[in-house]
Amino acid sequence: MRISLFIPCFVDQLAPQVGLATVKVLKKLGHDVEFRAEQTCCGQPSYNSGQWEVAREGAIRALKIFRGAEVVVGPSGSCVAMIKKFYPDLLKDTPHAAEAKELAQRTFEFSEFIVRQLGVTDIGATLNKKVTYHDGCHAMRELRLKEEPRQLLRAVRGLELIETEESESCCGFGGLFSVKFPMISTAMVQVKGGALARTGADYVVSSDPSCLLQIGGWLTREGKPIRPMHIAEVLAEGLPANV
Amino acid sequence: MSNAKDIFLKEATTAAADGPQRIFINKALGGYYANRDIQKARFRDWERARDAASLAKWEAVNDLANTLEAFVAKFESNGGKVHWARNAAEAREIILQLIAAANAKAVVKSKCMTTEEIHLNDALEKAGYSVVESDLGEFIQQLRGEAPYHFVFPCMHVKREEISALFTKHLGTAATNSPEELTMIARRHLRQLYVDADVGITGANFLVAETGQISITENEGNARLTAALPRIHIALSGIEKVVKKLDDLSVLLPMLATAGAGQPMTCYNTLYSGPRKPGECDGPEEFHLVLLDNARTQLLADPEQRDALHCIRCGACLNVCPIFKNIGGLAYGTTYQGPIGSVITPHLRGLKQWNHLSGASSLCGACTDACPVRIDLHHHLLHNRRNANQTSPTWFDRLFHRGFNFVISRPRLFAFGGRVFRFTLPVLKKIPLPYLSAWLKTRDLPPAPAQSFRQQWKDSSHG
Numbered sequence: 001m002r003i004s005l006f007i008p009c010f011v012d013q014l015a016p017q018v019g020l021a022t023v024k025v026l027k028k029l030g031h032d033v034e035f036r037a038e039q040t041c042c043g044q045p046s047y048n049s050g051q052w053e054v055a056r057e058g059a060i061r062a063l064k065i066f067r068g069a070e071v072v073v074g075p076s077g078s079c080v081a082m083i084k085k086f087y088p089d090l091l092k093d094t095p096h097a098a099e100a101k102e103l104a105q106r107t108f109e110f111s112e113f114i115v116r117q118l119g120v121t122d123i124g125a126t127l128n129k130k131v132t133y134h135d136g137c138h139a140m141r142e143l144r145l146k147e148e149p150r151q152l153l154r155a156v157r158g159l160e161l162i163e164t165e166e167s168e169s170c171c172g173f174g175g176l177f178s179v180k181f182p183m184i185s186t187a188m189v190q191v192k193g194g195a196l197a198r199t200g201a202d203y204v205v206s207s208d209p210s211c212l213l214q215i216g217g218w219l220t221r222e223g224k225p226i227r228p229m230h231i232a233e234v235l236a237e238g239l240p241a242n243v
Numbered sequence: 244m245s246n247a248k249d250i251f252l253k254e255a256t257t258a259a260a261d262g263p264q265r266i267f268i269n270k271a272l273g274g275y276y277a278n279r280d281i282q283k284a285r286f287r288d289w290e291r292a293r294d295a296a297s298l299a300k301w302e303a304v305n306d307l308a309n310t311l312e313a314f315v316a317k318f319e320s321n322g323g324k325v326h327w328a329r330n331a332a333e334a335r336e337i338i339l340q341l342i343a344a345a346n347a348k349a350v351v352k353s354k355c356m357t358t359e360e361i362h363l364n365d366a367l368e369k370a371g372y373s374v375v376e377s378d379l380g381e382f383i384q385q386l387r388g389e390a391p392y393h394f395v396f397p398c399m400h401v402k403r404e405e406i407s408a409l410f411t412k413h414l415g416t417a418a419t420n421s422p423e424e425l426t427m428i429a430r431r432h433l434r435q436l437y438v439d440a441d442v443g444i445t446g447a448n449f450l451v452a453e454t455g456q457i458s459i460t461e462n463e464g465n466a467r468l469t470a471a472l473p474r475i476h477i478a479l480s481g482i483e484k485v486v487k488k489l490d491d492l493s494v495l496l497p498m499l500a501t502a503g504a505g506q507p508m509t510c511y512n513t514l515y516s517g518p519r520k521p522g523e524c525d526g527p528e529e530f531h532l533v534l535l536d537n538a539r540t541q542l543l544a545d546p547e548q549r550d551a552l553h554c555i556r557c558g559a560c561l562n563v564c565p566i567f568k569n570i571g572g573l574a575y576g577t578t579y580q581g582p583i584g585s586v587i588t589p590h591l592r593g594l595k596q597w598n599h600l601s602g603a604s605s606l607c608g609a610c611t612d613a614c615p616v617r618i619d620l621h622h623h624l625l626h627n628r629r630n631a632n633q634t635s636p637t638w639f640d641r642l643f644h645r646g647f648n649f650v651i652s653r654p655r656l657f658a659f660g661g662r663v664f665r666f667t668l669p670v671l672k673k674i675p676l677p678y679l680s681a682w683l684k685t686r687d688l689p690p691a692p693a694q695s696f697r698q699q700w701k702d703s704s705h706g
Contacts, residue, residue: 007696009651013661014689016696023700035700040651048606050628051644061652141608170565174605179678181603186685187259187569188605191269217686 002032004066006074006083006107009041011209018209021236022075022110025123028239029114038065042082048175052090059087063099071117072107075232077139077208078175080109085142109139110232111207115148121155126238128158129202131229134192134215136208137170149207149231156234164204166195173214189218196226203229247576248599254574255603264400265569271399272562278505279562285507286497296498297617299491300553303452307543307552310452310485311534317455321517323530331361334535338363338444338477339370341531345475347372347441351433353459353466354378355446356394356556357479357535360578360591363444375436377465379429386413392572394579395503395558400571433465443469443527447480448555449495450532453488456514457532460499464511476518476527482534483543483552495555502615503557542590548623551586553616560610560620566603575600582610586623594627595635601627658697665691 003026007019026033043058062083066072074080084104091100114120133153139145153161172178172188179185193215196204204219206212209230216228258264283289303310315325326341328334342350350372352358364385367374376385380397384390386409391397398406406425410416416428437443445466449458457478459466470476486495492512500506519526543549561567561581572580577588577600585600601624610620632640650660664671668691672683682688694702 009657009661012696013665014691016692016694016699019696020699035697037697037701038654040654040657041647043648043651046644046648048625048628049640049644050625050630050632051640052629052632054644054648057648058651137605137607137609141612168609170605170607170609172565172605174607176678177602177605179681181255182681182684183256183259184566184569184603185605187265188565189686191265191565191569213689214686217682217688220687220689221685 002034002070004069004072005033005035006039006042006066006072006079007035008074008076008079008209010213011075012040014213015209015230018075018230018232021230021232022073024236024239025110025114025232026073028123029118029120034069036065036069042079044079044082044086045175047082047086047090048177056090056094059090059100060096062087063096063103066103066107067099070106071113072103073110073113074107075110075207075209075230077109077136077143077145078210080107080112081138081142083107109143109145109207111149111152112143112145115151121151123152123155123235124239125155125235126157127234130160130162130200131203131205131234132162132164132196132199132201133167134164134171134196134204134206134208134211135168136206136211139207140168145207149205152231152235153205157238159234162199162201164195164199166192169195171211171214173210175210178214185214186218189214193218193222193224197222197224199226201226203227203234205229205231205234207231247596250576251574251599251603254576255570258570258574264571267402268400268568268571271396272568275505275562279501279559282501282505282507286501292494292498293615293617295494296555296615297550297553299486299488299495300555300616301550303486303491304483304543304549304552306487307482307485310487311482314450314452314455314485315534317452318450318457318517318532319455321455322520323455323517323532326531326533328533328535328537330537331535334361334479334533334537335363335366337533338479339366341475341477342367342370342372342442345441345529347475349436349440350374350442350444351436351440351469351473352376352381352444353446353461353469354381354397355444355479356391356578357446357481358444359391360537361479361535363479375433375440377433377437377463377469378461379426379463379465382429382433383409386410390573390578392580393558393561393567394556394584395561400573437468437472440469440473442475442477443471443473444477444479445470447478447484447532448499449492450480450485451489451492451514452485454514454516456489456516458492458496458512458514460496460509460512462504462506462510467511467513470513470515470527471525474527475529475531476515477531477533478515479533479535481539482536483539483554498615499555499557502559502613538591542587545590547626548586548590550616550618551583551590551620551623553618554583554587555616556583557615559613559615563609563613565605565607565609582620582624583618586618586620586627589627589631594631598627598631598635601625601631658695661695665693665695
């Protein structure tokens with residue numbers, strides 16, 4: 001299968017290792033991977049800020065960019081939810097409505113794609129660490145992904161998966177919410193981060209790099225030893241370098 | 244500190260910084276989660292029950308005019324009298340006139356958020372009547388001179404010692420740490436007040452069109468005393484509380500109890516069918532129902548958010564909301580707190596003044612998953628944000644997003660801008676900038692990588 005990568009803007013600029021790990025895992029599974037370089041940002045910040053006119057322009061650009069792609073796969077529950085759930089809503093009653101629905105059907109979050117579309121749970125990764133999983137809200141509540149990432153993690157050799165008491169609590173990121181209402185956002189990550197730190201895990205893993213930015217940013221500021229790691233990075237651990 | 248947003252920001256900042264209080268609220272809700280899950284498991288299929296509850300409300304709300312007319316005809320044939328109020332002022336006026344006509348002096352109330360919505364207590368007190376709240380939580384809040392913290396658990400933020408001290412101050416009772424004794428103190432104090440009151444004011448959980456009855460749900464029995472002992476019973480209800488059939492309560496009552504308080508059923512569920520009839524030994528001489536619009540018909544006219552009128556005021560969305568849990572109920576400054584409050588307050592009180600509540604959400608969606616009548620709460624927050632942006636845009640937002648869009652619609656400019664951002668980040672971190680400084684106040688940013696993904700892709704064999 002030829003997979004078109006959907007790399008969120010901040011992964012591109014601030015966490016490229018997540019994109020590289022995504023490529024590595026998808027290639028290990030025997031698929032061709034392409035990256036259409038016209039892509040930048042899905043427009044979610046504007047959508048969430050109520051600037052739907054602006055967001056609509058971004059959605060229409062994305063339709064054009066991913067036109068003809070067999071499948072589109074992105075390592076972010078939130079940004080994929082933007083394409084899968086919110087583009088069709090944003091573009092309903094416009095000439096782009098049908099294409100938005102059609103793109104939604106062939107766009108997948110990374111763990112969703114591997115488990116539901118490819119039917120694979122064991123990539124062959126090895127990581128001798130204790131990890132806990134953070135459910136990003138968009139992945140869990142917009143895309144209804146809960147077991148898929150855990151199935152992938154359980155198959156990793158040497159990895160011990162432990163649950164967190166607040167695994168379903170929002171980390172408080174919420175895009176621009178995190179900087180428009182920083183006091184509430186911080187209170188939320190205190191609850192989340194505190195629970196994560198108490199697990200004694202080495203890593204907090206998530207399918208959402210934006211949550212990890214928030215959680216990781218707080219954990220390092222507070223000097224907590226647990227580190228953030230994207231699920232693609234976990235699944236790329238121990239794979240041969242030249243896949 | 245004049246507008247609602249400034250007050251909210253100040254209150255929310257104070258509340259979010261109060262660690263012990265946040266832990267106290269979280270602990271209180273921990274017990275609720277455990278009980279709620281036990282009771283949810285007793286439903287054969289909770290999700291189907293949500294469908295049924297949602298459908299029951301949908302049927303009534305989407306045929307509101309007919310359903311209300313049917314209800315009113317039945318209610319009046321049972322001997323009650325209906326009064327229509329277009330807004331809060333009219334509702335207050337109607338209630339004041341009813342009380343004056345009855346030559347009443349003392350009023351006793353059972354828990355009713357709609358009376359909070361129309362600020363009834365203020366109006367009654369200004370008119371010289373004594374008013375007492377008979378729900379324990381509301382009674383405590385009344386003594387504290389504070390609005391309800393949570394529309395189902397009005398004093399959930401108040402500790403036992405504080406209640407004891409409050410009772411000592413106002414009722415002259417000895418200090419105690421026992422919840423049972425505290426309850427008995429309030430009970431002893433309130434009993435005589437029911438007897439002395441000329442008018443009892445209640446709310447209504449459901450108005451049943453089929454039978455013309457009012458359904459009231461409570462745990463303390465105070466609403467029954469409020470409705471039964473005084474000469475006059477006045478109920479105040481929003482027009483959206485109506486349901487078509489008595490049978491609808493068979494799903495709505497248990498769902499209200501389970502979603503709202505983690506109970507299988509609330510302790511007392513009473514259907515009120517009218518005033519005392521000839522030959523009956525108890526009940527009020529007169530039974531009035533004030534039906535309040537107060538912008539509900541405006542919400543009804545909005546097909547996108549009309550389902551917000553399905554709300555049965557169970558409070559489940561507050562109980563799971565991380566915003567509510569961290570800033571508490573008072574910071575909202577609204578009658579209805581939490582997600583449902585953030586959705587409907589802009590409709591009730593004006594979008595321009597109250598849209599900040601829709602912004603103050605990470606859109607996590609826990610509320611929508613918890614809602615027993617499937618109101619699309621967190622997406623409605625997005626709808627409010629969009630509507631506010633259309634009707635009263637702010638120049639900063641417009642400039643920011645237009646500027647952002649200018650960059651992201653030009654891939655090469657985006658790549659260049661990203662590179663500049665990454666290289667200058669160590670410097671940017673040191674200067675005050677909107678958004679970035681707010682982030683860095685409590686959170687780190689990882690060191691910026693030398694190369695973006697797109698550069699590395701291009702440089703590798705892939706490109």
